[in-house]
Amino acid sequence: MTTSTAPWAAPAAEGPVSAVVELPGSKSMTNRALILAAHAREGAVLTGALRSRDTLLMAAALRGLGIGVEEDGTTWRVLPGEPAAPAAVDCGLSGNVMRFVPPLAALADGPVAFDGDPHARTRPMGPLLGALRDLGVRIEDDGRGLLPFTLHGTGAVAGGTVVLDASSSSQLVSGLLLSAPSFGKGVELRHEGPPVPSAPHLEMTVRMLREAGAEVETGQDVWRVAPGALRGGEWRIEPDLSNAAQFLAAALVTGGEVTVRHWPEHTTQPGDRLRDLLARMGGEVSWSAERGLTVRGTGVIHGIEADLSACSELAQVLAMVAALADSPSRFTGIAHIRGHETDRLAALVAELTRLGGDAEETPDGLVIRPRPLRGGLFHTYDDHRMVMAAATLGLAVPGIEVENPATVGKTLPTFTELWTRMLERS
Incomplete structure (x- = not known):
C-alpha cells in the first residue's frame, strides 16, 4: 500500500507554460511485455521499461513464480524459466498484476496465493476466475470472485472455449489472451455482456501477442489464440501517453505550449x-517525428461531449480541464471506472464539489458545469490519477493542497519533480 505523505501544495502557474517533457515508458506495454517474455523459451529484453510500483509488482510476481527478472535502469531482462509453486503474489493495487498473472500461475504445479491492497479486494475478478475454472483450474475464493484467492495449478492448462462478461475491465480479456499460447488448445474467448471498455488496450494485447509470434484471430467480441511457442528478443517500450494528459492539458489551462517528446x-x-x-x-495540436506531440493553448477552453470508453484513464484530468471551460461538458462510457483504484466518478464529483464546483454523476459518466473554484484540500483516495488531476486544476486555482502525492508511484514516481520542473522552465 502507498505510504501516506504530507499534502503537496500544487503550484499555480504564473503565466503561460512553455515546456518540453520526456516521459518514462508505458506501464501497459511494460507489464504485457513482462508476461509475454515469461512465456518465451529464450526470455526477452525490455528497453525503455517503466520502473514504477505497478511494474515492480509485476516483476516481483514473476520472480515469486521462479522466473528471473534482472533490472538495469530502464533495460530489463527476463530469463528463461517455467512458473513454479508454491508462491505468493502481492498485487498491490495493480489491475494488471491481479488479472495478468493468474493465467500464468495456472501453469505452475502447486498453490499460488494472491492478495493486494485493501481496495484491491473490491476490484472485479469474478469473470476471470470463472473462466479459469471453466478451463479446469481449481481456485479457492470462498465464492466471492475477489482477492484474496488461492489458485491450484497442475503444471498445465488444457485451454479451450470460454465465455465471460468483460464489461467491467478489458484486462479480464487481456489476462487470458496473454497466456493462451501456453495452453494446450490455446483459447477461444467470447465476451457476452455490455461493451468491453478500453478497446485500444485490447488492440495492444493482440498486437503484442502477434509480435511475439502468436497466431491471433479476432471478431466481434471473440478472440482466438492458437497454442504455440512465443519468441523473445527485444521489446522497445513507448512513452506512457496516458501520463502525458496533465502535461499537455497544462498548455490549455495556462494558454501556453507543451511538447511531449518521442510521441509515436x-x-x-x-x-x-x-x-x-x-x-x-480548444487546443492547437501538431505532431512531428522530430519533436513529438505539441499542444498550444489558445486562451479559451471549450466544454465538450465525449465518449471516453476507449480511454477512461484520461477522464480525471479531462474533468479538471472541463471545470475551467466556457461551457458544460458531458463524459460518457466510463461507468466501469467506479471499479478502478477508487470509485473515480464519485471521487471526482466529491472533490470538485468540495472546491465549489458543479459536477454530477450520470449512469455512465459525468456532467461538469464550470463555475468559480476555490483552493482547499484535494483528496486522492490512493489513486495516482487523482493526484495528476489535482495538479492540473491547481495551475489555475491557487491554494490546492494535494493529499498523499506519493501515490503517483503506481505509474509515474517522478511526477511531482517533472511537474515542478515544467513550471520552473516556463
Whole structure:
C-alpha cells in the first residue's frame, strides 16, 4: 500500500507554460511485455521499461513464480524459466498484476496465493476466475470472485472455449489472451455482456501477442489464440501517453505550449486520443517525428461531449480541464471506472464539489458545469490519477493542497519533480 505523505501544495502557474517533457515508458506495454517474455523459451529484453510500483509488482510476481527478472535502469531482462509453486503474489493495487498473472500461475504445479491492497479486494475478478475454472483450474475464493484467492495449478492448462462478461475491465480479456499460447488448445474467448471498455488496450494485447509470434484471430467480441511457442528478443517500450494528459492539458489551462517528446506516429495506446480531445477543447495540436506531440493553448477552453470508453484513464484530468471551460461538458462510457483504484466518478464529483464546483454523476459518466473554484484540500483516495488531476486544476486555482502525492508511484514516481520542473522552465 502507498505510504501516506504530507499534502503537496500544487503550484499555480504564473503565466503561460512553455515546456518540453520526456516521459518514462508505458506501464501497459511494460507489464504485457513482462508476461509475454515469461512465456518465451529464450526470455526477452525490455528497453525503455517503466520502473514504477505497478511494474515492480509485476516483476516481483514473476520472480515469486521462479522466473528471473534482472533490472538495469530502464533495460530489463527476463530469463528463461517455467512458473513454479508454491508462491505468493502481492498485487498491490495493480489491475494488471491481479488479472495478468493468474493465467500464468495456472501453469505452475502447486498453490499460488494472491492478495493486494485493501481496495484491491473490491476490484472485479469474478469473470476471470470463472473462466479459469471453466478451463479446469481449481481456485479457492470462498465464492466471492475477489482477492484474496488461492489458485491450484497442475503444471498445465488444457485451454479451450470460454465465455465471460468483460464489461467491467478489458484486462479480464487481456489476462487470458496473454497466456493462451501456453495452453494446450490455446483459447477461444467470447465476451457476452455490455461493451468491453478500453478497446485500444485490447488492440495492444493482440498486437503484442502477434509480435511475439502468436497466431491471433479476432471478431466481434471473440478472440482466438492458437497454442504455440512465443519468441523473445527485444521489446522497445513507448512513452506512457496516458501520463502525458496533465502535461499537455497544462498548455490549455495556462494558454501556453507543451511538447511531449518521442510521441509515436501510430500506436495502440489509449492516450493517443488526447490529440483529438484536446483539440476539441480548444487546443492547437501538431505532431512531428522530430519533436513529438505539441499542444498550444489558445486562451479559451471549450466544454465538450465525449465518449471516453476507449480511454477512461484520461477522464480525471479531462474533468479538471472541463471545470475551467466556457461551457458544460458531458463524459460518457466510463461507468466501469467506479471499479478502478477508487470509485473515480464519485471521487471526482466529491472533490470538485468540495472546491465549489458543479459536477454530477450520470449512469455512465459525468456532467461538469464550470463555475468559480476555490483552493482547499484535494483528496486522492490512493489513486495516482487523482493526484495528476489535482495538479492540473491547481495551475489555475491557487491554494490546492494535494493529499498523499506519493501515490503517483503506481505509474509515474517522478511526477511531482517533472511537474515542478515544467513550471520552473516556463
